[in-house]
Structures are given as C-alpha cells and as structure tokens.
Amino acid sequence: xxxxxxxxxxxxxxxxxxxxxxxxxxxxxxxxxxxxxxxxxxxxxxxxxxxxxxxxxxxxxxxx
Amino acid sequence: xxxxxxxxxxxxxxxxxxxxxxxxxxxxxxxxxxxxxxxxxxxxxxxxxxxxxxxxxxxxxxxx
Numbered sequence: 079x080x081x082x083x084x085x086x087x088x089x090x091x092x093x094x095x096x097x098x099x100x101x102x103x104x105x106x107x108x109x110x111x112x113x114x115x116x117x118x119x120x121x122x123x124x125x126x127x128x129x130x131x132x133x134x135x136x137x138x139x140x141x142x
Numbered sequence: 143x144x145x146x147x148x149x150x151x152x153x154x155x156x157x158x159x160x161x162x163x164x165x166x167x168x169x170x171x172x173x174x175x176x177x178x179x180x181x182x183x184x185x186x187x188x189x190x191x192x193x194x195x196x197x198x199x200x201x202x203x204x205x206x
Contacts, residue, residue, distance in 0.1 A: 126161075130174060
C-alpha cells in the first residue's frame with residue numbers, strides 16, 4: 079500500500095503492531111496464512127478484526 | 143523470557159511478527175487487550191495460538 083502524505087510517498091501510514099511468538103508458532107502461523115492464501119500480516123489483521131467484532135457483539139468493547 | 147545464546151543473556155529470541163492495521167482497529171485492539179488485562183503483544187499472540195489450535199483440531203494444519 080502506498081499512501082501520500084505531505085506530498086511525499088510513504089510505504090504505508092497504517093500503524094504497525096508487533097508481537098512475539100515461539101519459532102514453532104511462527105512456523106505454524108506461516109503455514110496457516112498460506113493455507114488461506116493470505117500474507118501473515120493480513121492473516122493476523124483479520125484475526126484481530128474478528129476478535130474486535132466478536133467483542134463488540136458481546137458488548138465487551140464500547141465504540142468511540 | 144531470557145534466553146542464553148553464545149554465553150550472552152538476551153532479552154528474547156522469540157521471533158518477531160509485524161502487521162499493519164487501521165488507526166481505529168489499533169485503538170480497539172488496545173482497549174480489548176486492556177479489557178483482558180494483557181499487553182497488545184500478548185493478546186495477539188493468544189489470538190494466533192487459538193487460531194492454530196482450531197485449525198489443528200479441524201485438520202487444516204499438519205504438524206511437523
């Protein structure tokens with residue numbers, strides 16, 4: 079994704095999130111993302127969005 | 143976690159995974175992690191591990 083900010087091209091301006099997993103979990107995550115034909119980053123993004131949707135449905139997370 | 147490699151203590155040697163989300167999703171993720179009294183990194187780690195467990199139960203991911 080390429081975003082334009084202040085007339086300069088930037089790789090992306092979406093916030094970055096970092097987490098740490100075991101070698102084994104990372105390896106399985108890569109296989110699982112590949113199984114779903116998605117990048118690891120996109121696969122994790124979808125997991126997070128699904129968790130947010132579920133929490134909102136259950137009323138655990140108030141909207142701003 | 144403290145790992146020892148080449149006789150030196152390191153903060154962690156767990157692999158890092160990076161992903162990108164919208165500002166809104168990041169904000170909700172932070173609230174949701176806080177709701178569960180976990181760090182964002184730990185919360186995402188658990189989401190990923192749960193997705194792996196589910197995939198393994200459903201036979202979508204072969205063990206090494």
